[in-house]
Amino acid sequence: MNTPHPPLPSSTATRTTASTPLSYVSSEPHSPWGTYLAQIDRVEPYLGRLARWAESLRRPKRSLIVDVPIEMDDGTVRHFEGYRVQHSLSRGPGKGGVRYHPDVTLGEVMALAGWMTIKNAAVNLPYGGAKGGIRVDPKQLSLKELERLTRRYTSEIGIIIGPQQDIPAPDVNTNAQVMAWMMDTYSMNIGATASGVVTGKPIDLGGSLGRVKATGRGVFVTGREAARRAGLNLDGARVAVQGFGNVGSAAAELFAGAGAKIVAVQDHTGTIANPGGLDMAELMPQVRREGGVGGFAGCERIADEDFWGIDCDILIPAALEGQIDVLRANRLRARLVLEGANGPTLPDADDVLAERGILVVPDVICNAGGVTVSYFEWVQDFSSFFWTEDEINVRLDKIMVEALRRIWDMADQHRIPLRTAAFAVACERILMAREMRGLYP
């Protein structure tokens, strides 16, 4: 692939519809929703006749805000704000995770739902896009409070979710146990066990083998393919990872297994570095035990901001949105950025990376391994027939490699970045479905 890319077209002038702006959310440039909108603006010139329908991508189909009151262990009552946004249902039921975080907002959930629409179409899964969240710091809750919160939230959003309507899954600070509570609450409310209402469940409740590590595995598979095409040997490659939760830790483990050296890791407890490579076999259990990388021995502790200037070949942002701004994009020394997180790169930072010839494998394909195995789980639940972990991993690998190939070809054909190419492939599928279904009723 030829990098750097030519300047990106500015597409505000190419918008094909003039609809009233949304009143209920801010679109400021560096917000998640503003970032998502800028990405849609950039792809519009490549949509041809389908651009007529592009405005539907800038307007979520349905956004539900719910009050979630729970009784705390000390007998007081607290209220939390919850959301479920169904961004698009044109290609199938809504699909996307649920996030528990104190900074969750409607705008963030809208952006995450929009990225789910694009992601599901980029990998060609038969889904629209959705996302949910609660504005809460789950680390401040007891297990019982967390369960009450999850059950009440599930009942509140129960009016729009369902195995054929919208299927939640884990995201930041949610896991298989949270999915088990969601499945149980929904099932009790409808009077029948509905295992297909959520994915990422425990294996004994109809979960799929391979789901826990699937997102990290997808990051590895797309990273391996991108590295091969860019002539970067993984054996000995230096990898830096931000975020050492579900996605970051699984990706790091797989890269280390392929001979790469994990030279830096950052989470909320600090940033650790070792140019010779951190020992994954020791780091993983320590993080499980202590909840963070900060206290790890046998490495150097560096200032958090210096993570972005670390000498490495591959950088994996696997924490939250908006982490790579222009300043950090100018500091990066990596050749390849693999977006494990959703929305980690701001649009103007994207331009800097393109100008500097740093290849970015965008979130909407890079982290699609999780939802792909969620799709396998949903299919297995419907057929009550379960696959082996090997079968899951082989199918996942095949789907990810094929999706990346299609996007890469599109990027080469138009000489555009992989992100714009992924959006172009996805939007064509989404808007074709939109057009074929029509606007009525």
Ligand SMILES: NC(=O)C1=CN([C@@H]2O[C@H](COP(=O)(O)OP(=O)(O)OC[C@H]3O[C@@H](n4cnc5c(N)ncnc54)[C@H](OP(=O)(O)O)[C@@H]3O)[C@@H](O)[C@H]2O)C=CC1
């Ligand atoms: N889980 C999944 O299947 C999928 C997740 N994703 C995306 O991947 C990203 C990570 O999700 P996931 O791994 O599931 O979440 P987890 O909650 O498992 O882990 C999040 C990690 O990010 C760290 N983190 C959070 N904020 C910061 C920060 N400001 N600086 C440094 N580290 C930070 C957390 O550290 P600490 O624990 O110290 O707070 C933790 O290590 C998100 O963007 C998510 O949307 C995408 C596709 C699927």
Ligand SMILES: O=C(O)CCC(=O)C(=O)O
């Ligand atoms: O597994 C899923 O359904 C969705 C995972 C998710 O939230 C994501 O890909 O961002």
